[in-house]
Amino acid sequence: MKTVILAIVIVLLSVLLLGVKVLFIKGAKFPNGHVHSSPALRKRGISCAESDSGR
Numbered sequence: 001m002k003t004v005i006l007a008i009v010i011v012l013l014s015v016l017l018l019g020v021k022v023l024f025i026k027g028a029k030f031p032n033g034h035v036h037s038s039p040a041l042r043k044r045g046i047s048c049a050e051s052d053s054g055r
Contacts, residue, residue, distance in 0.1 A: 021028045035041050035048045 016023075019030075022030055035046065041047075
C-alpha cells in the first residue's frame with residue numbers, strides 16, 4: 001500500500017512540476033510537440049504520418 005501511495009504522489013508531483021508555467025502564468029500554454037510545428041523537421045522534409053495517409 002505504501003508503494004501505491006508513493007507512486008501516486010510522484011505522479012502528481014511530476015504533473016504539477018510540468019505544468020507550473022501553464023498553471024501560474026496567465027495566457028501560457030503547453031508547447032506544441034506536433035511534427036508540423038517543428039521548423040527543423042519541416043526543413044528535413046519530415047511530416048506527420050496522419051497528414052501523409054492520402055499519398
